[in-house]
Amino acid sequence: MEEIDSMSGIQFETVLSHLLRSEGYDVKRTPKSGDYGADLVLRKGSDVIVVQAKRSSNNIGISAVNEIVGASGYYKANKRWVITNQFYTNAAIVQAHKNKVKLLDRDDLILMLRHYNKNSIKRKPILKDISKEKTNLWR
Structure with missing residues (x-):
């Protein structure tokens, strides 16, 4: 997790893209600005x-929850x-519950990474793959 904790936001999005694709989601990245939250x-x-x-x-x-609620309409x-x-925060948890937003935290992310690496025996661990990629190609 130290490697993830030191990533940029764009690198983190790239890691998540790989994790979610490996779970069968079609993943599209939104623009760097004007992303509507x-x-x-995913589809x-x-x-x-x-x-x-x-x-x-x-x-x-709470602002992250509010942003994604707004994005869902767009x-x-x-x-x-x-x-x-x-x-x-507690406020974010309450707001998420009221607006049916799924919150995935540090513990969930660790489980996602372990699952990816466990099921990717023929591939290198995800963090080594991501660190070599040019994140601007993912936009």
Whole structure:
């Protein structure tokens, strides 16, 4: 997790893109600016999921939840997620519950990384793959 904790936000989005693709999601990156509150748009079956990716050194507050709620209308999503390398404030948890936003925290991210690496025996671990990529190619 130290490597993730030191990444830029764009690098973190790239890691999440790989993780989610490995789980069968079609992943689209939103523009660097003017993204209407979403960093990733996922599609799987009939689901359209907007994701706010928050790589931070602090716990994530209510604004991330509010952003993804707003993004869901713009992208016509039926599910909303916020994924972070940290944890959430109580206000963010309450707001997420009221607005049906799925919060994935540091512990969930660790499980996602372990699952990816466990099921990727023929591939290199994800963090080594990502660190060699040019993140601007993912936009």
